[in-house]
Amino acid sequence: xxSDFKHLSMMLLAGFLLVSCNSKKETPPNxxxxxxxDQGYGDIAANGNAFVETPNMDLLxxxxxxxxxFHVNPTCSPTRAQLMTGKYTHRVGVWHTVLGRERxxxxxxxxxxxxxxxxxxxxxxxxxHLGDDYPFRPLDRGFQESVIHKAGSVSQMVDYWDxxxxxxxxxxxxxxxxxxxxSADVFFEEAITxxxxxxNKPFFAYIATSAPHGPNxxxxxxxxxxxxxELNENVSNFYASIERVDHNIGVLRDFLKExxxxxxxxxxxxxxxxxxxxxNHNKAGMRGSKGSVYEGGHRVPCxxxxxxxxxxxxxxxHELTSVMDLLPTFIDLCNLKVDDNIKFDGQSLKxxxxxxxxxxxERYLLxxxxxxxxxxxWNTNALIHKKWRLINGKELYDMENDFAQKEDxxxxxxxxxxxxxxxxxxxxxxxxVNDNEYHPLxxxxxxxxxxxxxxxxxxxxxxxxxxxxxxxxxxxxxxxISNGIWPVEIEKAGEYVFELRRWPKESGLSLNATTxxxxxxxxxxxxxQWGEKPQGTIYNITxxxxxxxxxxxxxxxxPSAQSVEISMPLKKGLVDVQTWFYTNEGDALxxxxxxxxxxx
Numbered sequence: 001x002x003s004d005f006k007h008l009s010m011m012l013l014a015g016f017l018l019v020s021c022n023s024k025k026e027t028p029p030n031x032x033x034x035x036x037x038d039q040g041y042g043d044i045a046a047n048g049n050a051f052v053e054t055p056n057m058d059l060l061x062x063x064x065x066x067x068x069x070f071h072v073n074p075t076c077s078p079t080r081a082q083l084m085t086g087k088y089t090h091r092v093g094v095w096h097t098v099l100g101r102e103r104x105x106x107x108x109x110x111x112x113x114x115x116x117x118x119x120x121x122x123x124x125x126x127x128x129h130l131g132d133d134y135p136f137r138p139l140d141r142g143f144q145e146s147v148i149h150k151a152g153s154v155s156q157m158v159d160y161w162d163x164x165x166x167x168x169x170x171x172x173x174x175x176x177x178x179x180x181x182x183s184a185d186v187f188f189e190e191a192i193t194x195x196x197x198x199x200n201k202p203f204f205a206y207i208a209t210s211a212p213h214g215p216n217x218x219x220x221x222x223x224x225x226x227x228x229x230e231l232n233e234n235v236s237n238f239y240a241s242i243e244r245v246d247h248n249i250g251v252l253r254d255f256l257k258e259x260x261x262x263x264x265x266x267x268x269x270x271x272x273x274x275x276x277x278x279x280n281h282n283k284a285g286m287r288g289s290k291g292s293v294y295e296g297g298h299r300v301p302c303x304x305x306x307x308x309x310x311x312x313x314x315x316x317x318h319e320l321t322s323v324m325d326l327l328p329t330f331i332d333l334c335n336l337k338v339d340d341n342i343k344f345d346g347q348s349l350k351x352x353x354x355x356x357x358x359x360x361x362e363r364y365l366l367x368x369x370x371x372x373x374x375x376x377x378w379n380t381n382a383l384i385h386k387k388w389r390l391i392n393g394k395e396l397y398d399m400e401n402d403f404a405q406k407e408d409x410x411x412x413x414x415x416x417x418x419x420x421x422x423x424x425x426x427x428x429x430x431x432x433v434n435d436n437e438y439h440p441l442x443x444x445x446x447x448x449x450x451x452x453x454x455x456x457x458x459x460x461x462x463x464x465x466x467x468x469x470x471x472x473x474x475x476x477x478x479x480x481i482s483n484g485i486w487p488v489e490i491e492k493a494g495e496y497v498f499e500l501r502r503w504p505k506e507s508g509l510s511l512n513a514t515t516x517x518x519x520x521x522x523x524x525x526x527x528x529q530w531g532e533k534p535q536g537t538i539y540n541i542t543x544x545x546x547x548x549x550x551x552x553x554x555x556x557x558x559p560s561a562q563s564v565e566i567s568m569p570l571k572k573g574l575v576d577v578q579t580w581f582y583t584n585e586g587d588a589l590x591x592x593x594x595x596x597x598x599x600x
Contacts, residue, residue, distance in 0.1 A: 028202040028334055029308060030195075030265040031115070032252075033326070035083070035206075036245055037076065037127055037153075037213035040275025041300050042284035043242055049282050051229055052239040056250035060269055062314050064303035065353065067321045071384065072273055074290060074297040074369045076152055077102035077129050079272040079323055080208070084110040084130065084141070086327030086344040088366065091431040093439055094130065095370035097152050098471060100457045100487070103131040103439040104141070109342055111327050112142030112204065118336045121198035124148060125187040126208035132158050133441050134448030139174060143206075147172050147190040151456060154183055154210050157476050157592065158454050161507045162518070162533070165210065165217045169506075176506070182218070184209045184241075188248035192255050199259060202334075207252075212241035213276065238277040263307045266333065268326065270302040287405040291369060293382040293391060294405050298367045304353070309333075311353055319360035320384065325349050345431075361386060364423050366431075372463050375435050383424050390420040440574065444492035444598045451488075453577065453594040458484025476503070476592055477515060479537030483590035486577040493572045495599040500544050500579055500591035501563045503536075511581075512559045514538045540584040544591065547578045557581075567599060 041047055045054045046061040072079040073089055081087075081094035085108050089095060093105045104110065112122045123145035124138045129152045131137060138146040149170050151158035160169040160176055165183040169176050172190075179186045191207045216237035222244060226236035249269070256262040274297040275282055278289035288294030302321070305312050324346030331338055332350040351358050369380040383390040387400040396410040396417050410417050438459070443451050455470035468482035469475075479502075490496075503509040518533035544564045545554045557564050579591040 027264060028118075028120070029306065030202055030261060031120075031204045031268075031330060031334070032191075032265060033083070033204075033206050033208075033268045034249065034252075034270070035080075035127075035208045036242070036271045037208070037210055038273065038276035038290055039212055039242055039245075039271040039300075040273075040278070040282060040284075040289060040296065041271075041286065042282035042296075043212075043239075043271075043275050043277075044301060047284055047301060049284075051226065051231060051235075051281055053225070053243050054246040056246045056253065057269065060249065060253075060267070060303050060305060061301075063312050064267075064269075064305040065311050065313070066316045067302040067304070067319075067349075068316045069318050070270070070300060070302040070321045070323070071298050071365060071367060072270070072300050072323045073367060074273050074292055075371070076127070076213075076272050078368070080127075080129055082322070082324045082346075083326060084112070086111075086324050086346040088324070088345045088427075088431045090368060090370070090375060090435075091345065093434065093437065095368065095375055096372065097129065098456050098469065099373055099459050100439065100441075101373065102129060102152075103136045105434075105437070105439055106135050106140075109338060110141045111330070112138070112206070114142070114327065114331060114336045114338050115204040115334075116142045116144060117338075118334070119202065121145070121194070121201055121203040122206075123191065123194040123203070124206045124208065125191040125194070126183075126206075127152070127210050127213075128208070131439075132454075133451050134445055135442055136439070137174060140447070145173065145194050147177075147187065149183070149210055152471075153213050153215070155215050155473050156471055157456050157473050157504075158452075159473070161473065161504045164215055164533075182211075182244060184211045184245045184248050188252055192252065195255070195261065196259070199261065208272075209245050209248075211245050212238050216241065218244070235277055235279055265306070266311075266330075267305040268303065270323065271300045273300065274298060285403050293367055293369050293380055295389065295399070295403075297369075298382070317352060319352060319358060320363055320365060320386075321349060321352075321360060322346055322365055329353075364420075364427065366424065366427050373460055374463055375432060376463065377428055377432075378424075381424070383420050383427075385420060385423070388416060388420065390417065390424070393421055393424060396420075438487050440487045440489045442489045442491050443496060443570075443596050444490055444494065450595055450597045453486045453488070453596060455482065455484070455590060455592040457486060458482070458590065459487060460484050470592060474534060477534050477536040479539060479589070481587060481589045483578065483580065483588075486594075487574065488577055488596075489574050490570045490572050492598060493570065495567055495569050497597050497599050498546055498566050498568060498577075498579070499563045499595040499597075500546070500566065500581070501593040501595070502539065502541065502581065502591070503562070504593050505562075505595065508562070509536075510560055510562050511541045511557060511564070512538060539581065539587065539589070541581045542584055543582045545580040545582070549575050563595075 046058040077097045078089035081089040116122045124143045132150045154163045218240040222240035223236045274289040276290045286296035288296035328348040332348040365384040367382040389397040395408045397405040468480045515536035517535040
């Protein structure tokens, strides 16, 4: 792009954006945030990928203001927590994707709260991954409309049984509802329906696709074009998923134009972490991918498009920015009234978008990958400042001269290392105050008469204890031996019924049943990753046990029953729940699914 065009763009910004949407005479803008799952910076054709076909992302890229030095966290829940709160994910209690450590502290203001409290209609469509039951569901956190799958991916164990991204059952306002079609198609269609319903008032729509995260389940015809480019099956399916999301972005933008909503709609596109399918043609020159604290794990695309205020026009900003900045930016641009006492870690980007001088490049930014019950100081992190990246407090990289992070220059610049380590200490001290605080599900509330406890949220209090994680539905089928506790809060004293199950209710399976292997359904691509569906392991369960603090009960099991119910009197307060199934073979495993209700 020529320098005279850049100069003209900035002049136009200064002229057109002097008045933001805080004028009482102006209609508040709609806000749409599109976040894809596991799509890295280089998984877009416009960012140099010669294989994936993303014409609609490319068009948005060419029409938007782009944040080219934009950072998230290396995995999903932490990034989503930062988006929703404008704060370090560590500060709000989210540093994992399971164990209950994916739940935002219930006292935190969310982006949906901020919009809802200011008269916006709010809706989420797709992936939430910040808590699957009360009080952490989207409808508990400021959203008024919700169509989501549960947990971190379609076909994880908390999600509806046998979902695989095609013709699935999702949760519409907490109720399981059957849909037809590919997951991204469903979520965009539901988002557009929400926009149509609320076209006469400002709306905030959060479209968080589960694609291209696995399971890599796509129609054969979508994958064929990539197989014909001599890409392997996994990469072909991954790129086909991205292209399907791209198709839906085109459908959405056509709708916004036809319904005359485009002009006064702030449209944001970003991804949640680095690529889950790194290969030699999508790294964009960066080291690392999903889960890494090297650049490729957390530097992602972010496009901002708002024609009404001339935030558009193929302009790239290289200032240091973060997903935490989006909520403070929306508060500024949309004049949202929030508690003045809230301390955001993110900064409003309104001055940057106005073309004004900012101090963004003077800031320090911490990226973490904890994935433990309790965070550990110096564990897997990157501290970012100007051109420097300090990795794990030891390695130092100069991004201006070594963008691929091949040469550790810590020995050449000891004073830089010392200064960055000192800054890390300051940030850690500030954000780690409540690390030992757990955010339990609440039992006995009228807001949720029944609560589901699952093995995915088994918690262990010692970082050195590492039992088998039960995450995917495939691991439920395999019947991995594992156990853990559920810390929960009893809101109302009374007699509680605990319904222990080997399989979820909707499966209809008895405790000692098996389930057949499923290779393909409604498509002709074999299911991958968590979508694999092996034959279920049979356990000859004979008895069940429950322990809640100091109380225990052991009962015999009817082998043909789907569940066993055990009642326990509980007082108001915090308790730890643990369960066991005992088998004829001498095995002892935790109940994967426990449904809890207050006895009437």
